[in-house]
Amino acid sequence: MRFRRKERLEPRxxxxxxxxxxxxxxxxxxxxxxxxxxxxxxxxxSFRFPPPGLTLKWFAVAWERxxxxxxxxxxxxxxxxxxxxxxxxxxxxxxxxxxxxxxxREALSLLIILPIALPGIITGISLRSAFHLANIPFSxxxxxxxxxxxxxxxxxxxxxxxxxRTAYSQIEASMDLGANGFQTFRYVVLPNIATALLAGGMxxxxxxxxxxxxxTLTAGQQSTLPIWMLTELVRPRQRPVTNVVAxxxxxxxxxxxxxxxxxxxxxxxxxxxxx
Amino acid sequence: xVESEVPAVSFTNVHRHFGMVRAVDGVSFDIVDGEFFSxxxxxxxxxxxxxxxxxxxDQPTAGRIMIHGQTTRGVPPYxxxxxxxxxxxxxxxxxxxxxxxxxxxxxxxxxxxxxxxxALEMLEMVKLADMGGRKPAQLSGGQRQRVALxxxxxxxxxxxxxxxxxxxxxxxxxxQMQIELKALQRQVGITFIYVTHxxxxxxxxxxxxxxxxxxxxxxxxxPGEIYERPATAFVAGFVGVSNLLxxxxxxxxxxxxxxxxxxxxxxxxxxxxxxxxxxxxxxEGEIHNVVYxxxxxxxxxxxxxxxxxxxxxxxxxxxxxxxxxxxxxxxxLAWDRRxxxxxxxxxxxx
Numbered sequence: 166m167r168f169r170r171k172e173r174l175e176p177r178x179x180x181x182x183x184x185x186x187x188x189x190x191x192x193x194x195x196x197x198x199x200x201x202x203x204x205x206x207x208x209x210x211s212f213r214f215p216p217p218g219l220t221l222k223w224f225a226v227a228w229e230r231x232x233x234x235x236x237x238x239x240x241x242x243x244x245x246x247x248x249x250x251x252x253x254x255x256x257x258x259x260x261x262x263x264x265x266x267x268x269x270r271e272a273l274s275l276l277i278i279l280p281i282a283l284p285g286i287i288t289g290i291s292l293r294s295a296f297h298l299a300n301i302p303f304s305x306x307x308x309x310x311x312x313x314x315x316x317x318x319x320x321x322x323x324x325x326x327x328x329x330r331t332a333y334s335q336i337e338a339s340m341d342l343g344a345n346g347f348q349t350f351r352y353v354v355l356p357n358i359a360t361a362l363l364a365g366g367m368x369x370x371x372x373x374x375x376x377x378x379x380x381t382l383t384a385g386q387q388s389t390l391p392i393w394m395l396t397e398l399v400r401p402r403q404r405p406v407t408n409v410v411a412x413x414x415x416x417x418x419x420x421x422x423x424x425x426x427x428x429x430x431x432x433x434x435x436x437x438x439x440x
Numbered sequence: 441x442v443e444s445e446v447p448a449v450s451f452t453n454v455h456r457h458f459g460m461v462r463a464v465d466g467v468s469f470d471i472v473d474g475e476f477f478s479x480x481x482x483x484x485x486x487x488x489x490x491x492x493x494x495x496x497x498d499q500p501t502a503g504r505i506m507i508h509g510q511t512t513r514g515v516p517p518y519x520x521x522x523x524x525x526x527x528x529x530x531x532x533x534x535x536x537x538x539x540x541x542x543x544x545x546x547x548x549x550x551x552x553x554x555x556x557x558x559a560l561e562m563l564e565m566v567k568l569a570d571m572g573g574r575k576p577a578q579l580s581g582g583q584r585q586r587v588a589l590x591x592x593x594x595x596x597x598x599x600x601x602x603x604x605x606x607x608x609x610x611x612x613x614x615x616q617m618q619i620e621l622k623a624l625q626r627q628v629g630i631t632f633i634y635v636t637h638x639x640x641x642x643x644x645x646x647x648x649x650x651x652x653x654x655x656x657x658x659x660x661x662x663p664g665e666i667y668e669r670p671a672t673a674f675v676a677g678f679v680g681v682s683n684l685l686x687x688x689x690x691x692x693x694x695x696x697x698x699x700x701x702x703x704x705x706x707x708x709x710x711x712x713x714x715x716x717x718x719x720x721x722x723x724e725g726e727i728h729n730v731v732y733x734x735x736x737x738x739x740x741x742x743x744x745x746x747x748x749x750x751x752x753x754x755x756x757x758x759x760x761x762x763x764x765x766x767x768x769x770x771x772x773l774a775w776d777r778r779x780x781x782x783x784x785x786x787x788x789x790x
Contacts, residue, residue: 334530337497340517341524342544343595352547356534 197415204408212404223405233410236393243305243380243389244373247312251369252362254313255320263328281318288314289382296383303385311383312376316369323365327358364428367421375418390414446509448473448599448631449494454503456489463489464500465655471633473508473598476625478634478642481652482678487635488527490652491601494633495524508598518547522599523592527607529584531576537563537587538572544595562590565624582613589624599631606641618644639679643667651675667703673783676701681750683707684783689747693721699783704752706779709739709771716774723749723773730767737763741773749773 178186199212207218227233262274280288292311301307335357339349377391388396390410397407447470456464464486471477479487492498493505496517505512507520523544531540539546542559550558563569566586576584585605592600602621606614622645625632636642642649643663651658651666651674659671670676673684682701691697702721716722725748729740737758739751751773755763 332528332530334526334528335532337495337517338524338526338530338532338591339543339547340497341495341522342547342591343518344543344547345516345518348547352543353532356532 200408200411200415204405204412206405206408209403209405223403223409226403227406227409230406232393233390233406236388236390239305239308239387240374240390243308243312244370246309247316247373248366248369250309250313251316251320252366255317255365256324256358256362258317259321259324259328263325277321278318280314285315285376285378286382289379292379293382303383305387307383307385308380308387308389311379312373314379315376316373319368319372320362320365323361323368324358327361331357360428364425367425367428371418371421375414446473447471447506448475448508449633450504450506450509451490452504452506454490454493454505455501456486456493456498457501462655464493466503467655467657468503469650469657469660471599471631472648474629474631475647476622476632476634476645478636478646478649479652480636480639480642480649480679482637484654485652486655487637487652488603491524491603491633491635494599495522495601496520521597522601523595523597524601524603525585525588525592525605527603527605529576529588529605531584531587531591533576535575536572537568537574537576537579540576540587541572541590541594543591548595558594559590562594563587565593565627566590581609582617585609585617589621593628597630599633602632602634604636605634606636606638614641621645643679651678653678669781670701671784673699673701676781676783681752683749685747685749689743689745692745693723694777694780700780701783702749702775702779702781704738704750705736707749707751707773707775709751709753710774712770712772714772714774716772719777720774721777721780724770725749725773726770727766727768730763732760732763739766739771741771 203212203216204223205219205221206212206216206223207220208216209223258277262270262277289311292307292314296303296307335353336349339353340346344352375391376389377395380389380392384392391414394407394410394414397410398404449471451467451469454464454467455462467486467490479490481487489498493500494507494512496512496515507522512520532543535543538556538559541562542555545555545558560569560572563572566589568583568586568590571579571583571587576587579587585608588605605621606617609617618641621632634642634645643666646663648660648662649666650660653674659666659675661669661671666675666679670679670682676682676684681704683704684699684701685693686699687697690700694700710716712724723741723743725741725743727739728742728748731738732755733752734755736752736754739753740748741751742748758766
């Protein structure tokens with residue numbers, strides 16, 4: 166009786182709730198495990214459990230496939246370009262919304278954020294018909310524009326949150342001490358928003374890298390890596406190669422998201438004082 | 441013209457309106473080179489707006505602002521020979537104390553070695569020479585305040601603007617910094633323009649004070665003039681405690697119904713019917729409130745025939761018990777007629 170967890174202030178969760186939580190997490194993450202497992206499968210036609218044997222040969226096969234390299238190259242170029250556009254436009258938009266008070270400011274802020282809330286299929290269809298109407302042929306750039314719509318949002322959100330925690334008087338102090346607009350941006354604004362830019366950029370990159378819906382509707386004959394995987398899944402040939410690529414995609418998107426998480430978390434703790 | 445005759449800062453009929461709000465409403469004044477000039481007023485009186493107009497963060501709607509005889513029209517903040525100590529200090533959190541102080545030299549591309557040497561000199565002046573490697577977050581409020589001061593002085597401006605720089609400090613530290621700031625101003629010999637809502641602070645430090653109310657100047661003068669000879673009811677009420685007498689009550693005491701103020705410490709308490717010296721104003725009444733303040737006591741006397749006067753008297757011979765016992769006693773009040781300060785019409789201050 167006397168030792169009944171006196172120090173524990175919060176009530177303990179009942180066993181049923183704990184089991185449900187564990188089951189939920191397993192449901193979310195076990196399929197990922199299977200994807201990785203079947204990348205090593207010796208059977209190339211069907212996925213049986215347990216796999217008849219494990220092999221590394223599919224990594225070698227994937228390495229030899231020209232079409233994978235092409236799709237990967239396209240995906241990386243699209244993601245890089247979309248992220249670059251998002252960094253510039255997102256930062257400028259955030260600066261304008263933070264800096265000035267004008268009629269329709271809140272509405273504009275909502276319009277910038279809207280593409281991420283809008284279903285990808287709507288973004289995709291509307292862009293597709295817009296390109297048609299404007300007689301723009303599908304190309305690398307139409308994919309980039311499609312991706313930039315939602316990439317801008319993540320950068321914008323990250324940067325404006327940082328701006329709101331930054332005292333505007335810092336910018337005035339810099340100007341007061343003799344720094345012109347460019348110097349103030351370089352020495353005061355940029356260091357203040359650097360980690361927000363990095364985090365926003367990484368998230369934007371990850372979002373772009375695994376996007377399927379908007380890409381399907383805005384790409385012509387080219388296929389990005391996710392599109393390549395989608396088409397590969399319906400062909401029952403060398404199926405583990407798809408899994409090998411999936412493992413790669415998990416790595417490429419997971420690492421930046423994790424880093425973005427740690428970067429923004431760290432600045433949450435240090436940005437408070439010193440104002 | 442001799443250089444020193446040119447005002448450090450000169451306002452000529454300056455207006456700054458934000459929509460319908462007249463934050464600065466037709467203000468003119470000259471600040472003498474090298475003086476400690478305070479802009480005193482309640483919040484919303486336009487004092488910070490004036491400072492921002494001088495710094496160049498804001499532009500006047502109308503009127504002319506000159507800094508050392510040169511127009512400020514179209515001159516951006518980074519080309520003005522003034523520097524600012526901000527209310528929130530506005531230190532750069534990602535830079536060390538040393539880099540913060542050296543910032544003004546760094547953006548002017550002064551040689552690295554000179555930057556370091558002069559930043560160190562500044563840090564020595566504000567007694568923070570060994571703190572150069574720290575980040576602002578690692579300093580106390582008072583230390584951050586000194587860093588902000590060192591940073592603003594490193595460009596050797598001819599005018600230093602201070603926007604309630606002591607507002608965030610506790611009382612003891614504030615009093616210490618008031619003395620240090622004043623000493624520093626004498627040492628560097630440049631014009632200080634000091635914005636504050638604290639009338640005591642303004643009286644302690646200033647050579648001259650401009651009292652602001654709703655975007656206009658109520659009075660400009662030395663601390664003595666402002667305190668002893670308040671020009672308006674607002675100044676009398678805002679700077680120190682004042683008794684304000686108007687209309688009939690004023691007429692019963694002075695024979696004229698011109699409004700006037702009299703400071704509570706100028707009034708003496710005496711037994712009823714005691715003769716008052718020649719040239720005195722007198723009134724009789726009953727003490728209906730007493731507060732013992734330690735060094736002095738404050739009495740509120742209800743006058744016969746209406747009105748009341750606050751009297752502050754040093755506790756020269758009276759004990760706390762005697763002070764308390766005086767509640768309800770009838771007294772005669774007397775003060776030198778010369779302490780009556782006739783007032784222009786206006787709303788009384790808080």
